[in-house]
């Protein structure tokens with residue numbers, strides 16, 4: 268039977284550490300401040316934005332939430348980002364995705380000042396992840412959270428075969444790179460992959476990030492694998508489930524993350540960590 272990796276408790280530990288760090292900043296300095304921009308009323312995004320703002324206040328980060336109607340033009344959003352980029356009171360900027368279809372997310376992400384890009388999605392920060400030897404880049408939050416969850420198991424990653432299911436720029440590609448940097452052998456699978464089951468069956472570590480409820484069945488997994496579930500979907504009965512069929516997978520895994528309570532809380536904790544990192548970069552400390 269697999270052990271559950273408790274993302275809530277790991278996130279709480281990290282948040283407490285961040286809260287202590289914030290308290291140590293000089294009293295005369297303004298609080299680290301995160302601007303969260305939400306365009307439209309995507310139901311899940313509204314929940315995520317509320318969770319992010321609540322998490323900020325718990326560790327002493329100020330959050331400024333900007334809610335814009337779904338009819339907002341790209342130009343108007345870019346002008347808001349210009350103002351946030353220029354504001355010396357704002358240390359981090361997060362534009363919640365997805366955006367309404369009249370707005371090009373690539374343009375928006377590329378417009379955020381790289382040193383305020385707490386999502387780590389700006390091409391400069393992506394480049395730092397994949398290319399250079401930058402010792403302290405702003406990296407995407409979900410992949411950072413996944414690495415912390417894996418490290419919490421104390422299982423050595425080096426030499427393990429990691430199978431990443433999903434090739435998004437937010438999760439699949441950056442987590443594959445971080446796993447590679449940790450010396451795993453990495454396979455990336457996606458919607459066109461042939462014989463997905465066979466690939467997954469070779470994974471010592473399986474990261475599922477596709478957003479298809481219960482797509483990965485327990486019997487597909489190698490016995491003793493570590494299963495990390497990034498998916499979060501709401502079933503007809505309102506129940507939240509992941510991409511991995513938790514009940515059957517738990518019987519085959521050594522470790523597994525639950526949904527909810529696995530990757531989600533760690534993504535938010537890493538957003539707080541990135542906001543503090545951005546603050547320190549801007550203060551030159």
Ligand code: GUN
Nearest residue numbers: 361362363364365386408
């Ligand atoms: N929508 C879903 N996940 C994310 C994320 O990590 N950052 C942003 N900005 N939007 C998202």
